[in-house]
Amino acid sequence: MDELELLKKDWKKKDGKFKELSYSEIYKIIHKKSSSIVKWIFIISIAEFVFWGIVNFFIPDSIYEVYDKFHLRNWLYISYVVHYIIVIWFIYKFYTNFKAIHIADSTKLLMKKIIKTRKTVNYYVYYVIIYNFILSIIFTIVMFSKSDVMLQILNPKNLDIDENKLFMYTLIIQIVVIFVMCGILWLYYRIIYGILLKKLNRNYNELERIE
Amino acid sequence: MTKDLEHKFISEFQKNQNIVHKVCRIYTNNQEAHNDLFQEITIQLWKAYPKFRGDSKLSTWMYRIGLNTAITLFRKSKRSIKTQDFESVLYKIESSDYDDTEEEQLKLMYKAIHQLSDIDKGIIFLYLEEKNYKEISATLGISEVNARVKMNRIKTRLKKILNP
Numbered sequence: 001m002d003e004l005e006l007l008k009k010d011w012k013k014k015d016g017k018f019k020e021l022s023y024s025e026i027y028k029i030i031h032k033k034s035s036s037i038v039k040w041i042f043i044i045s046i047a048e049f050v051f052w053g054i055v056n057f058f059i060p061d062s063i064y065e066v067y068d069k070f071h072l073r074n075w076l077y078i079s080y081v082v083h084y085i086i087v088i089w090f091i092y093k094f095y096t097n098f099k100a101i102h103i104a105d106s107t108k109l110l111m112k113k114i115i116k117t118r119k120t121v122n123y124y125v126y127y128v129i130i131y132n133f134i135l136s137i138i139f140t141i142v143m144f145s146k147s148d149v150m151l152q153i154l155n156p157k158n159l160d161i162d163e164n165k166l167f168m169y170t171l172i173i174q175i176v177v178i179f180v181m182c183g184i185l186w187l188y189y190r191i192i193y194g195i196l197l198k199k200l201n202r203n204y205n206e207l208e209r210i211e
Numbered sequence: 212m213t214k215d216l217e218h219k220f221i222s223e224f225q226k227n228q229n230i231v232h233k234v235c236r237i238y239t240n241n242q243e244a245h246n247d248l249f250q251e252i253t254i255q256l257w258k259a260y261p262k263f264r265g266d267s268k269l270s271t272w273m274y275r276i277g278l279n280t281a282i283t284l285f286r287k288s289k290r291s292i293k294t295q296d297f298e299s300v301l302y303k304i305e306s307s308d309y310d311d312t313e314e315e316q317l318k319l320m321y322k323a324i325h326q327l328s329d330i331d332k333g334i335i336f337l338y339l340e341e342k343n344y345k346e347i348s349a350t351l352g353i354s355e356v357n358a359r360v361k362m363n364r365i366k367t368r369l370k371k372i373l374n375p
Contacts, residue, residue: 003316003319003320003369003370003373004320004366004369006313006316006317006320007317007320007321007339008338008339008341010317011233011339015229015233016229018228018229018232018233018236019232020225020228021225021228022225023221023222023225026221026224026225026228026253027217027221029249029250029253029254030217030220030221030253030254030257032250032254033254034251034254034255034258035251035286036251036255036280036284036285036286037283037284037285037286038284040286102259102262103255103258103259103275103276103279103280103284104259104262104263104272104275104276104279105275105279105352106275106349106350106351106352107275107278107279107282107283107330107333107350107351107352108351108352108353109352110279110283110352111283114283196286199286199329200283202328202329203282203283203328203329203330206328206329206330207330207351207352207353210330210353210357210360210361211353211354211357
């Protein structure tokens with residue numbers, strides 16, 4: 001191909017015609033902060049771990065009082081122990097994956113490792129959502145099956161209201177809240193993926209396709 | 212000592228900075244983006260430098276990190292892109308170096324390259340740097356045969372862009 005040979009010639013000719021940076025200019029650059037996606041993935045992932053930790057930590061105590069009435073508190077504590085063991089495992093996984101990222105790896109391997117690191121955090125978030133989802137489903141079933149206790153909580157002053165309707169509304173509100181939460185999370189991950197990983201995923205898929 | 216390492220890095224980098232400029236040349240098409248990418252690659256090189264053991268050549272190592280930064284780590288800034296004549300900003304080109312048709316062809320070539328995907332740009336870059344397929348495949352992490360196939364496809368694609 002003639003044009004490509006011409007280009008090669010031109011490429012060589014221009015080698016050395018770039019503006020050379022001085023020692024002090026380079027010094028300044030290496031003291032600037034990187035804005036690489038790996039750094040952002042790290043920051044966002046840590047923020048996610050912290051966020052979900054805080055969410056679980058700040059659930060008000062009054063909720064436990066409700067659980068007491070159904071004798072669920074011990075089960076809740078057991079589930080917490082299991083939960084935190086799993087969380088620690090996730091954080092450990094995230095840390096080792098992150099440490100394994102070396103910029104001097106081949107392009108494909110580098111991308112693979114970044115995606116793996118990010119996936120760990122995604123699985124963690126899925127896990128948290130599913131964990132809370134299952135927990136609330138189980139607790140809802142237990143609570144609604146003990147309708148007398150449930151009614152006492154929902155209607156403490158024993159007002160004259162339609163109990164069936166009250167049950168229905170409570171259930172509907174619960175379902176709506178779950179869906180809205182899932183919607184927000186879905187949107188959040190679309191945005192994170194859209195902004196941060198679009199280019200990475202596209203390039204990785206292209207390398208995969210080559211093979 | 213960090214200071215010693217810093218000094219060593221800057222001195223070595225200074226001698227080889229052309230490599231970084233060339234990566235930026237392939238991946239960006241204006242001065243601002245060029246500078247942004249140049250900066251990010253330089254930071255990545257410096258961050259990785261303590262782990263550089265010298266079992267490969269410094270230049271090979273720089274090619275890798277340069278390309279990895281451009282393909283994987285770098286996010287283009289959202290700043291508005293000024294339409295500057297890139298060639299005239301970056302190089303002092305003597306007009307006697309070119310005849311007109313060649314110059315026109317070259318302009319088209321560079322334009323065509325900028326339309327390629329990030330991976331394809333990497334392959335064409337290494338090709339222009341006269342790296343063999345073994346090196347191209349090792350840098351990108353694909354097999355040698357596939358690197359060859361890919362290069363042929365890029366040639367066809369460039370041809371198509373140039374002669375639609």
